[in-house]
Amino acid sequence: MCLLCLSLVGGVASAQSDRTGGTVTIASDETHDGDLEVTGGDVRIEGTVDGDLTVTGGSVFVPGNVTGDLTVTAGTANVSGDVGGAITATGGTIHVREGTTVGGPADITGGTITIDGSIDGNTRLDGDSVTVGPTASIDGDLTYRADRAEIDDSATITGTVTEREDSGMGPFSDTSLPDVPDFVVTPLLGAYLFLANFLLGAILLLVAPSFSESVSDRGIDRPVVCGGVGLVSLFAAPIVLVMVFLSVIGIPLAFFASYNIIFAVWIGLVYGAFVVGTYTLSLFDRVHRWGALAVGLALVSIANALPYVGWVLVLFTLLGIGAIVRSLYDRHVRGKEDGEAPDHPDPAPPVNETR
Structure with missing residues (x-):
């Protein structure tokens, strides 16, 4: 889709x-x-x-x-x-x-x-x-x-x-196909895409609620940085695929990874919509993750249906991918959910010496 x-x-x-x-x-x-x-x-x-x-x-x-x-x-x-x-x-x-x-x-x-x-x-x-x-x-x-x-x-x-x-x-046999106007086809297609995106978003929120909240926090906290990280990630992914493809063993891995990239882009779009929806509700002092998902995906559907604003989907996707990468970095590389290293390590317990 x-x-x-x-x-x-x-x-x-x-x-x-x-x-x-x-x-x-x-x-x-x-x-x-x-x-x-x-x-x-x-x-x-x-x-x-x-x-x-x-x-x-x-x-x-x-x-x-x-x-x-x-x-x-x-x-x-x-x-x-x-x-x-x-x-x-x-x-x-x-x-x-x-x-x-x-x-x-x-x-x-x-x-x-x-x-x-x-x-x-x-x-x-x-x-x-x-x-x-x-x-x-x-x-x-x-x-x-x-x-x-x-x-x-x-x-x-x-x-x-x-x-x-x-x-x-x-x-x-007596039924002929009606002349389907564009203004009917486009809303139906938009409704289908909304439901597909909402289903994916619901799975993400249910399976990884804390990670989804982390993605939302980072996207809202530094949206420009997340967009830049998402852009770099999309540019780097094809380069990595080419490097993997250069080896005979890596050829099947490269094809498998290429399909994963497509799925990752879809997840990035849904998470980007979730970030925008969360921020939109915060403007009205509301916090509701399902409402945020619905609002964000509604904005995606509107951008998808209107001409000349398809680039908004690109921004949503870059924001989502960047927020995902930052959350993964903070959680697994730096080992902390809040992304900040402790000021002082815990002191080592005293060692009792016996003579």
């Missing part, structure tokens, strides 16, 4: 398999090695994914290249890049634009479906409105079902064209 989205070094994109956030963009100069899952309110894939790509969002635009299969679930989806494998898409409005090349079969279900690109394989279209434009090319059979359908005579279709009377979905 997260966040997927906090990669601070372009060269470590292959170490991450998930991107999550209000607005998620894979830059045009970015190449991801391996499968990638992206979740966001607005998702734009401009770069290259050397593997399978799974995208979920209210609005999805894929002008980039995918060497494997492409799976899209969105209110609105536009595909204009090259896809090496099959394409599976579900949404309100789906458009495979002119110039797009799909190297495998296509299975598309939506409210409004438009095909203007090339598909190398059998194609199945199921929607309220289906349009196959004059520039479309389907190297295989076309099977479609729609209340309104337009198959242009100039379209190139090498196989047979079959119109189905039903959607082939058993007792729900």
Whole structure:
């Protein structure tokens, strides 16, 4: 789920398999090695994914290249890049634009479906409105079902064209997918992310209550320092992974650690929200750890839904990671929860000498 989205070094994109956030963009100069899952309110894939790509969002635009299969679930989806494998898409409005090349079969279900690109394989279209434009090319059979359908005579279709009377979905054959607007998809996605984050936060508070309080205290006490420590930690983690990866024995360890880093970033986001929520309640002279968690994650959900403020999630995550690192340092390296060394050691007991 997260966040997927906090990669601070372009060269470590292959170490991450998930991107999550209000607005998620894979830059045009970015190449991801391996499968990638992206979740966001607005998702734009401009770069290259050397593997399978799974995208979920209210609005999805894929002008980039995918060497494997492409799976899209969105209110609105536009595909204009090259896809090496099959394409599976579900949404309100789906458009495979002119110039797009799909190297495998296509299975598309939506409210409004438009095909203007090339598909190398059998194609199945199921929607309220289906349009196959004059520039479309389907190297295989076309099977479609729609209340309104337009198959242009100039379209190139090498196989047979079959119109189905039903959607082939058993007792729900007369039910078509509604046109899901973005303003419905985005709140639902935000509610799902809130519940997932709250579940993780509840586990942290129940399993490690004193440590969670320590993280909150350090984040509130010195937020700028914690943010800096979190930034350094995120920069240092990929360097450590590369050093481990250089040894043959370290290769599997590096892959295992890369997934742990993703989970650590998620924990950092939740703890950062807990710190902010605790501070917010303190402004009203209130102390309640569950309320603090809820308030902080509510702020995360708001930042996740609003455009142009996704950077707030980065600040929350850096604050949380830094507070975690400081708490671990104080507890395990210096051996004290309060982080301060004693002024004087306890005097040694007297030694009785016998002659």
